[in-house]
Amino acid sequence: MIRLHVPQPLSVGATPLPTLEQSRYLTQVMRLKAGDVVHVFNGTDGEWRCVVAEVLKKGVVLRAELRVRDQIMPPDVHLLIATVKKSALEFAVEKATELGAARIRLITTARTQTQHVRMDRLHAIAEESAEQTGRLDVPPVDAPQRLDALLVDWDAGRRLMFCDETGGAPAVSALTGAGSGPWAILIGPEGGFTPEERARLRALPHALAVSLGPRVLRADTAATTALTLWQAAVGDWER
Structure with missing residues (x-):
């Protein structure tokens, strides 16, 4: 079943308007015509079965007929990842969406190499991944922010899983019994965290320093x- 993310409210009789790119995909790639069915979601109203009402020169008009799934939100876990190389960052955004991250927040650290980040591209990757994997929402991708500034305003109610390449408690045992609720996972840059950053993170009362094993992982693999x-320990996989 073809799934599309749309921004418009969804209800019986609503006429969501796919973007021009989505319309081209429906008509030129999938060869849909009037009367064919697609599923759409907007992140708040669940998933709806829509019929193709009209095929116009500059777009497709859909008509919502039936809600087929109620809205379900992912577990409240954010991925914080340094702005690494383009291909690695895009891979991380795609997989984070597939794995149910509720939000993706880009960060810069002392050792982050300057990168040109195409936010529009990352948003598109998250949207496409959500459409393909059955999610009912698209995780927002936040523009890069300095790690030190982020920590100043950090919500102490959100626990921070700090993936430390120099070592920490094994992640599996550390997460066992850690409990659900708001979480964030922090992945550093290719050069790792500085000693000062590591010390600050380890001093946070809401931070949990963990090891991801005996090998140093690339940022996208680590994420x-x-x-x-x-997800296996405290996420929604059991659901």
Whole structure:
């Protein structure tokens, strides 16, 4: 079943308007015509079965007929990841969306190499991944923010899983019994965290320093691994 993310409210008889790119996909790639069915979601109203009402020169008009799934939100876990190289960052955003991250927050650290980040591209990757994996929401991707500034205003009610490449408690045992609730997972840059950053993070009362194993992982691999372990231990996989 073709799934599309749309921004418009959804209810019986609503006529969500796909973007021009989505319309081209429906008509030129999938060869849909009037009367064909697609599923749409907007992050708040669940998933709806829609019929293609009209195929116009500059777009497709859909008509919502039936809600097929009630809205379900992902567990409240954010991925904080340094702005690494383009391909690695795009991979991390794609997999974080697949693994159920509620929000993706880009950070810069003392050792972050200057990167040009195309936010529009990352938003598109998150949206496409949500459409393909059955999610009913698209995680927002926040523009890069300095780690030190982020920690100043950090919500103490959100626990921080600090993935420390120099060592920490094994992630599996550390997360066992840690409990659900608001969490964030922090992945550093290619050069790792500085001693000063590491000391500050370890001093936070709401931080949990963990190891992802005996090998040093690339940032995108570390993000995927950490989210997988978190989901298995305290996430929504049992649901």
